[in-house]
Amino acid sequence: MENKKENFSEWYNEIIELAGLTDKRYEIKGMNIWMPYGLKIMHLIDDIIRKYSDEKKFQEVSFPVLISRKQLEVEFEHVKGFENEIYWVTKGGKDTLDVDLALRPTSESAMYTMFPLWIRSHTDLPFKIYQIVSVYRYETKHTRAFIRVREIHFYEAHTAHKDYNDAEKQMNEYLDIWKKIASELCLEYSLDVRPEWDKFPGAKYSIAFDTPMPGYRSLQVGTIHEYGENFARNYNIKYLDENGDLKYVSQTTFGLSERLLAAVIGIHGDDKGLILPYRIAPVQIIIVPIPGEIYDKILEYSRTIMDDLKNMGYRVDIDERDYTPGYKYNDWEMKGVPLRIEIGSREYNENMITLSLRTQKKKIKISRQNLRDVENYLKTVNDDIKSHSLKFFNDNIHMAKSIDDMKNEYMVRAYWCGSKECSDKIEALTEKAALGNIYNDKTSGKCIVCGRDGKLSMFSRTY
RNA sequence: GGGGCUGUGGGGUAGCUUGGUAUCCUACGGGCUUUGGGAGCCUGAGACUCCGAUUCAAAUUCGGACAGCCCCA
Known part of the structure; x- marks a missing residue:
């Protein structure tokens, strides 16, 4: 990818x-x-x-x-x-x-x-x-x-x-x-x-x-x-x-x-593919059964886990396709499924499940009795997405004190008098268009171009 | 609004200069062996965007349309 x-x-x-x-x-x-x-x-x-x-x-x-x-x-x-x-x-x-x-x-x-x-x-x-x-x-x-x-x-x-x-x-x-x-x-x-x-x-x-x-x-x-x-x-x-x-x-x-x-x-999203908040994930939990000697029993066990989760109200599916587990992991990660459950002979014998979060590398083993904990893990994935999203937002919006400060690839906040002339100048120098004044901002400052009274405003190249 | 690049099996590509037989990877169907982080072998099917021009002959050259991508305003 x-x-x-x-x-x-x-x-x-x-x-x-x-x-x-x-x-x-x-x-x-x-x-x-x-x-x-x-x-x-x-x-x-x-x-x-x-x-x-x-x-x-x-x-x-x-x-x-x-x-x-x-x-x-x-x-x-x-x-x-x-x-x-x-x-x-x-x-x-x-x-x-x-x-x-x-x-x-x-x-x-x-x-x-x-x-x-x-x-x-x-x-x-x-x-x-x-x-x-x-x-x-x-x-x-x-x-x-x-x-x-x-x-x-x-x-x-x-x-x-x-x-x-x-x-x-x-x-x-x-x-x-x-x-x-x-x-x-x-x-x-x-x-x-x-x-x-x-x-x-x-x-x-x-x-x-x-x-x-x-x-x-x-x-x-x-x-x-x-x-x-x-x-x-x-x-x-x-x-x-x-x-x-x-x-x-x-x-x-x-x-x-x-x-x-x-x-x-x-x-x-990341280099592996989509990452979906669980509220909009068509499949919130995917179960991957691991083939082995007792595959029939593993499948049976996996299906009961799926039924239990469905009864709890989750959108859950089991991947019984004829691919290797590794292929399935990558495939569902690409599709952004927040939570994956792996079930093989070890899980079957111990009455456990192995969880993998889309946003984290580690795998977590929990017992079947604690199946309801998946709710917390789904929320953990959402929290991870949110903190990543917030960081991305902050990393990509800079405050500019001069026009030179605006000459970068990011979105930029600056004080602006609101005139077309000044926004045209900014656009000519920085390729950024005026998106407008920040709503409800109470601060004030001098226009970054002309020095007149200005309001805090957002500038950016746009899609 | 302006400029540039590109259209070849489902996806990614080689071939285009110098016109003649279309390459490889991947995905797909069938079969066997496999399966705890993208399996292997055998086998099968599948393509030159469209319209026009030049030519004995066009994926290849030329024009146009359509589509996709990039940059600038």
Whole structure:
């Protein structure tokens, strides 16, 4: 396998196919196949997203993939922001359509033509929905599996509120939800308030979740957006308040995608392959029986161990393929399984099992009576992933006191006045783009370029 | 947005300069022997991205499309 540190790009391309996450050989650029193992991981990530969304009383919906040209003809910066990356359906069979249909690049214009029908009074608010669907963007840039694709596996939450203040509270709730999701995936992140010119089209402001990735670039793994009344005024979304007055709603959105998977692959993986947090591991525990004289009994014993673990609620499998144990160890390590159990004649005779953690070299023998201890070992693996992830995060973000300090390959924090001129200068000298001001940072300093008052900000090359 | 490189069995490749017979490794099917950190032998099947041009003849030369990768803005 490729060396991850020296050649991340090749390592990444190799592992995603080797581990059975995707097949990139489909003939349309930027559209890859979700292979069974990869799809299972993504669905487990989706389950986490659903769980924390549902907890906060979001309701899941599913909108049509097509949006009429009329819906998109609203004169609005949001629409302009996407016009160059929309796929258009212009024919039905041999007939040219009277009204062109767009494949949704995101669902604002689809959803918000329905919102006025659903939202009538203040008793309908707050209104909170989400969907996990594919959205389509005609990317002209270089595509990259899970990182920049044309068919995006997309989670989008949309809310409507009685006023701006309530929408702001929603933004905080998003941050709570995100914190929990990130923790389950063992991801660290920086909250960056995107510069004016880089915020979501139509938003008042956008906060992105940026994380350093190998290859010395940052990856935006999620975003939340405050719309205020911007969309409501264009899509005419109004409600009657307690006094009988007609008012515009304030809105927010929250978006996530398979970039979460990209981050998990890129940040946690090592030269042996993937390393998966147990919450998203399709197989949490793999049992490898070691052949020998009494293989029948070893198999029987292994299967009862598997049944016991299944009854405890774990996703566990037994590898009875005709390969050598060594091959199986490497194979499952490549697939990122957190915990492996080896069972041979010794374990069988002593009523023990041998445990091997994906993140550690040593092997641990425990007696069958203590089978429940696997929970602690799964958590140990997660702790290892988290501490590695935190170290990677800290190692890859530096504080710069001068522009010269910014001339390295890492992500960099620096004070910045917020002007385009200064960020252009920084980009010209360091190749790093302004990701925005660090969210909620209370400190202040002089702009690293012009010396005016500045806020602590993040700069990086990006994927 | 600009520039560069590359498309050969499932994966990785040799062959291309000098046009004619496609190499090796790996993975895969079958068989036997094996199995506590990527087993061995025998055997089988499997490829020149697509379209066009030049030519008696194209994996090889030329043009285009599509796809992949890298660098710069």
